[in-house]
Amino acid sequence: MFEKFFSQASSKWMEGTGEEADIVISSRVRLARNISAIPFPHLLQTTEAKKVVAMIYEALQSLQSNEQVKDLTPVYLQDLQPIERSILVDKHLISPQHAEEAGGRGLLISQDEDISILINEEDHLRIQCLYSGLELEKVWNEASQVDDLFESVLDFAFDEKLGYLTACPTNVGTGLRASVMMHLPALVMTNQATRVLASLSQLGMTVRGLYGEGTEATGNLFQISNQVTLGRSEEEIISSLLVVAKQLIDQERMARHVLLKETKNQLEDQVCRAYGALTHARVMSSQESMSLLSKVRLGIDVGIIKTASLQTMNEMLVLTRPAFLQKMKGKELSPFERDVQRATMIREKLLDKIEK
Numbered sequence: 405m406f407e408k409f410f411s412q413a414s415s416k417w418m419e420g421t422g423e424e425a426d427i428v429i430s431s432r433v434r435l436a437r438n439i440s441a442i443p444f445p446h447l448l449q450t451t452e453a454k455k456v457v458a459m460i461y462e463a464l465q466s467l468q469s470n471e472q473v474k475d476l477t478p479v480y481l482q483d484l485q486p487i488e489r490s491i492l493v494d495k496h497l498i499s500p501q502h503a504e505e506a507g508g509r510g511l512l513i514s515q516d517e518d519i520s521i522l523i524n525e526e527d528h529l530r531i532q533c534l535y536s537g538l539e540l541e542k543v544w545n546e547a548s549q550v551d552d553l554f555e556s557v558l559d560f561a562f563d564e565k566l567g568y569l570t571a572c573p574t575n576v577g578t579g580l581r582a583s584v585m586m587h588l589p590a591l592v593m594t595n596q597a598t599r600v601l602a603s604l605s606q607l608g609m610t611v612r613g614l615y616g617e618g619t620e621a622t623g624n625l626f627q628i629s630n631q632v633t634l635g636r637s638e639e640e641i642i643s644s645l646l647v648v649a650k651q652l653i654d655q656e657r658m659a660r661h662v663l664l665k666e667t668k669n670q671l672e673d674q675v676c677r678a679y680g681a682l683t684h685a686r687v688m689s690s691q692e693s694m695s696l697l698s699k700v701r702l703g704i705d706v707g708i709i710k711t712a713s714l715q716t717m718n719e720m721l722v723l724t725r726p727a728f729l730q731k732m733k734g735k736e737l738s739p740f741e742r743d744v745q746r747a748t749m750i751r752e753k754l755l756d757k758i759e760k
């Protein structure tokens with residue numbers, strides 16, 4: 405039933421639609437929630453953790469008359485192959501941590517993959533909504549409605565003074581982390597990214613890599629999220645991230661303008677060389693592909709490349725990952741075989757020869 409989650413690289417959030425989609429790839433909101441009187445997941449034995457999963461699946465059943473959660477599919481992580489769990493990570497539907505230990509962990513996932521609820525990750529529930537483009541208010545509204553539904557049938561741990569109680573004190577209060585994944589190549593090329601991103605911590609923001617906490621920024625993709633969850637309302641958190649995202653968009657646009665004005669030939673050369681390599685190379689490492697894809701994406705944004713779409717570039721973030729390459733081939737591949745498969749896949753995708 406859930407085979408499609410692993411056989412298709414695309415999710416709705418990769419459509420390349422929504423506000424400012426040329427710079428903001430996606431907007432995410434996640435809410436950390438716990439069921440009162442049950443220890444946090446890291447204190448649970450697997451059998452107890454499984455009871456929490458069952459309790460949440462039952463809660464979902466009692467909510468079946470609601471449009472919003474009707475199509476959520478329950479998945480036991482232990483029923484999945486490691487490669488399938490990796491694909492869910494690559495599609496940003498679960499965190500790398502959630503994929504690591506499968507026992508006693510669950511997932512609820514919507515058909516178009518814009519809602520995923522992680523069960524027994526760091527907290528009993530991590531309600532995540534993911535949209536294409538800069539759509540923080542919409543994504544917050546959706547997450548909040550899903551949260552209200554589950555709260556109507558589950559008793560969430562809540563303290564009058566502190567707010568929602570969470571396994572890690574940094575999430576207490578709203579339990580809300582809102583984030584935007586941004587593509588900032590011009591800020592990197594003009595050597596401004598380090599300074600600009602470092603200054604965000606003074607504004608209460610955290611900068612993370614492509615796969616969240618503890619991961620590196622590759623392909624000029626950065627995840628920016630709120631640091632503090634306590635003492636501020638959800639609306640304040642969302643609106644301050646929105647302000648920061650808009651400032652970054654302005655700065656990135658300015659840097660692109662400067663590059664086009666002052667070094668147009670060099671920019672065109674870099675973009676077209678990247679496109680040439682991607683459409684002709686026969687062996688391609690993951691790191692090289694991320695860097696070349698970033699240049700081509702920039703080329704699409706500024707009108708140098710007209711033959712590829714943002715959606716294709718977004719999907720390529722998943723298609724080029726080791727798990728997906730192996731899934732497509734139907735067998736385990738050595739690192740070198742993966743590099744060959746990656747080069748083939750990119751070539752075919754960019755030249756649009758992939759069978760639909």
Ligand SMILES: Nc1ncnc2c1ncn2[C@@H]1O[C@H](COP(=O)(O)OP(=O)(O)OP(=O)(O)O)[C@@H](O)[C@H]1O
Nearest residue numbers: 430431432434496498499583584585614615616617
């Ligand atoms: N804007 C975004 N677009 C796509 N994926 C995102 C976005 N923000 C976060 N993610 C994904 O969500 C997962 C978790 O991210 P991250 O570790 O930053 O947050 P978290 O686990 O919710 O927070 P915490 O570290 O406080 O527990 C990662 O796989 C990450 O890639």
